Structure formats: structure tokens, C-alpha cells
Amino acid sequence: MFISFEGIEGAGKSTQIKRLATYLESFGYEVLVTFEPGATHFGASLRKVLLDTDTQLTDPVAETCLFIADRLEHISQVIKPALDRGAIVLTDRFLDSTIAYQCGGRQLSEASLQPLFDLILISPDLTILLDTDPNEGLRRAKARAALDRFEQENFSFHERVRSTFIDIADRSQDRVHVLSVDGLSIDEVFESVKIVVDEKINRR
Ligand code: T5A
Numbered sequence: 001m002f003i004s005f006e007g008i009e010g011a012g013k014s015t016q017i018k019r020l021a022t023y024l025e026s027f028g029y030e031v032l033v034t035f036e037p038g039a040t041h042f043g044a045s046l047r048k049v050l051l052d053t054d055t056q057l058t059d060p061v062a063e064t065c066l067f068i069a070d071r072l073e074h075i076s077q078v079i080k081p082a083l084d085r086g087a088i089v090l091t092d093r094f095l096d097s098t099i100a101y102q103c104g105g106r107q108l109s110e111a112s113l114q115p116l117f118d119l120i121l122i123s124p125d126l127t128i129l130l131d132t133d134p135n136e137g138l139r140r141a142k143a144r145a146a147l148d149r150f151e152q153e154n155f156s157f158h159e160r161v162r163s164t165f166i167d168i169a170d171r172s173q174d175r176v177h178v179l180s181v182d183g184l185s186i187d188e189v190f191e192s193v194k195i196v197v198d199e200k201i202n203r204r
Contacts, residue, residue, distance in 0.1 A: 104164025
């Protein structure tokens, strides 16, 4: 099973993934936790370029190509081998992030990027979208470390990203489950995550 977590920065994706991995491992499942961008050796170099505030990258299509290159290597080196051996793969971000950030945030046309998206031949069985107000997400990101190239974007960029994630969820209701996490503690969010994942596993 392939499960992705999506949402704006600071939504709590990595926190919930860590908890979910421990929970699933307690039932004897092999769980692989991974993330984008940067989960491969090649991808780590791309991540540095993509997130560094000193990077002079002005063409959003070029930026998109780097995320797609990272994802192709991520699939072939990490995700596919784990799925092939029967592991549950939990990824912090996948293709929905490119649609939300590059099409929503950077305002590129989704239709024009579709040929690039068609290169991604696997799709999560389940996506959990942690929906939170950008004010809260960015507050958490700021509290943790210096802001990266995306976190430094203006507020309307983050609002477009959030609303694009919601659009994706609306048109992919079979795959994407939205959890509204504003005002909820880490434990409360995890209770909801468990319900969604248990139901998916039981149905299979
Ligand atoms: N990007 C990525 C694109 O533009 N296109 C793409 O195709 C892809 C794949 C990646 C950046 O790249 C962009 C999107 C991103 O801007 P990243 O560093 O990987 O950068 O960024 P994030 O995935 O956003 O990582 P974050 O760590 O910022 O967000 P998380 O994982 O959602 O948040 P988490 O779990 O680390 O929590 C943040 C803090 O909040 C606390 C945690 O303890 C932590 O301190 N927290 C809570 N506090 C209170 N209540 C809760 N419910 C909480 N949940 C977590």
C-alpha cells in the first residue's frame, strides 16, 4: 500500500507519518517512511537547490522539471522496490504537491504540465490531506528554523497552494481524504489518521 501525506508547510505531515509508521509496525507490517524532495542521493542535491533562498531559479517550469526528476528517481530507487517487496510506503508529499505549489502557487497551467505529470506512473492508494490555515502552518515553520525558498513566498501564494490542494481533493474523492486540523492537538489529529488508514487497510 502506498500512502501520501499532503498539505502546506507546518501542517504536521512528518509528525503524523512518524506516528503512523510506529502504529503500523506494531501490527508487524514493514513500513517505509520517505519524503519529497530529496529522498535519494541525487534528490538530496536537488532539494538543496530547490529550497535554498540563494538559488537563482526564475522559470517555474524549470522548477517543476526538477521536482519531476526528483520524483522519478524517488520512485525507481525507493518507492517501487519497497512496494514490490510488500512494504507499506508512507511519503511526505508526492505529485499533488507539484500541482498545488507549481500550478496553484506559481500559477502554471495544469494542462500544459500534464505531459510531465504523465511520466509519473504510480499513484498513492490513499492520500491524507492535512488542511490547515497558512497563518498557523507558517507560524510553526517560522518557530522551527529559518524560512526556505517556498516558505518565504507571500501569503497569497500559500493561500493558492491550500485551495489547490482542496480542489485536488474535490476531484479525487476516492483517493484523497481531507482532515481539517486547525485547533487539533497532535494526538487528536492522529486519532483521525488512524481511523482513515485502518478503514483503508480493512477494505483491502
Ligand atoms: N514542493 C515540494 C513543491 O513546491 N513541489 C513539489 O512537488 C514538492 C514535492 C518542501 C518544499 O518543497 C515544496 C513544498 C515545500 O515548500 P519541506 O522542508 O520538505 O519542503 O517542507 P514541508 O513538507 O512543508 O515540511 P514541514 O516540516 O514544514 O511540514 P510538516 O511535515 O507538515 O510539519 P511537521 O510535522 O514537521 O510539524 C511542524 C511543527 O508543528 C508541530 C510539530 O511538532 C513541528 O514543530 N505540530 C503541531 N503543533 C501543534 N498542533 C499540531 N496538531 C501539530 N502538528 C505538528
